[in-house]
Amino acid sequence: MSQPTLLVTGAGGHLGRLVVETLLESGAGKVIGTTRDPSKLADLAAKGAEIRAADFDRPETLAAAFAGADRMLLVSTDVIEKTGRRLGQHRNAVAAAVKAGVRHIAYLSGPSPYPTPEPSLIGDHFWTEQAIAASGLDFTMLRDHIYADMLLFSLPHAIATGTLYTATGNRGRNYVSRADCVAVAAAVLERAEGKSLLEVTGPAPVTQDEVAALASEVTGKPVKHVALPAEAMRQGLAAAGLPPAMAEGLVAFDVAAAEGFHAITTSVVKDWTGREPESVRDFLIANAAALKA
Numbered sequence: 001m002s003q004p005t006l007l008v009t010g011a012g013g014h015l016g017r018l019v020v021e022t023l024l025e026s027g028a029g030k031v032i033g034t035t036r037d038p039s040k041l042a043d044l045a046a047k048g049a050e051i052r053a054a055d056f057d058r059p060e061t062l063a064a065a066f067a068g069a070d071r072m073l074l075v076s077t078d079v080i081e082k083t084g085r086r087l088g089q090h091r092n093a094v095a096a097a098v099k100a101g102v103r104h105i106a107y108l109s110g111p112s113p114y115p116t117p118e119p120s121l122i123g124d125h126f127w128t129e130q131a132i133a134a135s136g137l138d139f140t141m142l143r144d145h146i147y148a149d150m151l152l153f154s155l156p157h158a159i160a161t162g163t164l165y166t167a168t169g170n171r172g173r174n175y176v177s178r179a180d181c182v183a184v185a186a187a188v189l190e191r192a193e194g195k196s197l198l199e200v201t202g203p204a205p206v207t208q209d210e211v212a213a214l215a216s217e218v219t220g221k222p223v224k225h226v227a228l229p230a231e232a233m234r235q236g237l238a239a240a241g242l243p244p245a246m247a248e249g250l251v252a253f254d255v256a257a258a259e260g261f262h263a264i265t266t267s268v269v270k271d272w273t274g275r276e277p278e279s280v281r282d283f284l285i286a287n288a289a290a291l292k293a
């Protein structure tokens with residue numbers, strides 16, 4: 001039997017690009033990468049991927065972009081607004097996938113999605129999952145937990161000031177590296193059958209007290225964690241200049257952790273890649289130079 005044609009949306013993003021590279025290296029057959037600006041992906045085309053233009057804000061681009069694809073990794077977009085635009089983008093992509101004859105959608109979702117009264121990062125994931133389930137296609141919801149890579153954005157300020165603020169109530173969060181999520185996504189895109197939900201986690205939850213201690217250990221600088229109420233955290237992020245939708249999204253993820261939704265552990269990384277997931281400690285040690293800089 002011939003290999004199915006695999007398509008990765010958002011091939012210009014961190015995750016999408018790495019998934020395309022992983023598929024090409026593993027000899028996965030025909031690989032299509034879609035992106036808003038194909039000129040930026042000439043290197044992937046040279047390695048053997050077919051690069052096509054697709055913009056979820058412009059549904060008229062999607063029929064040609066998705067033509068011939070059997071299986072699709074739908075990478076959620078990075079649009080952070082309270083307008084509902086991101087959900088509209090994802091719904092456009094799902095509708096176009098159905099029309100193009102895609103059989104299986106793997107969707108890059110988030111940890112334990114739930115509906116929110118107004119558009120939000122986690123609400124978008126919930127409603128996109130609903131749209132995919134309603135499409136009748138086979139699917140895999142890749143509920144990637146918070147990337148350990150996000151610590152490279154939050155910890156430098158904590159290391160510089162000596163204080164890590166969160167609204168997690170010091171409940172655990174099971175960080176997973178983006179590299180592990182890339183490997184899972186590539187394997188799922190190639191092999192998953194039927195309809196399933198996968199919570200993609202690291203090896204064990206860590207509390208923010210533990211994250212602060214690890215940051216101290218890795219950099220040699222004292223860092224302590226201070227648990228804030230959600231509203232104080234939101235005000236702090238806004239005062240630091242974060243756009244309101246971004247601040248609300250980050251606080252909502254902290255509140256979800258405080259409620260225990262980020263503390264689960266699954267064997268998804270090992271099941272799909274054959275390797276143990278990277279721990280936060282190993283991730284921070286591997287990135288010590290960036291944290292010390």
Ligand SMILES: NC(=O)c1ccc[n+]([C@@H]2O[C@H](COP(=O)([O-])OP(=O)(O)OC[C@H]3O[C@@H](n4cnc5c(N)ncnc54)[C@H](OP(=O)(O)O)[C@@H]3O)[C@@H](O)[C@H]2O)c1
Binds near residue numbers: 011015034054078144
């Ligand atoms: N679990 C977590 O902790 C976590 C952390 C960060 C992000 N995420 C989610 O995972 C996604 C991928 O992460 P990343 O690190 O690769 O993000 P990234 O590098 O910021 O990439 C953003 C992605 O959004 C796509 N995109 C933006 N506008 C689009 C549009 N109009 N039509 C189609 N695609 C569009 C981009 O595709 P092109 O540039 O190729 O068009 C790109 O793949 C993010 O967008 C976010 O939803 C999760």
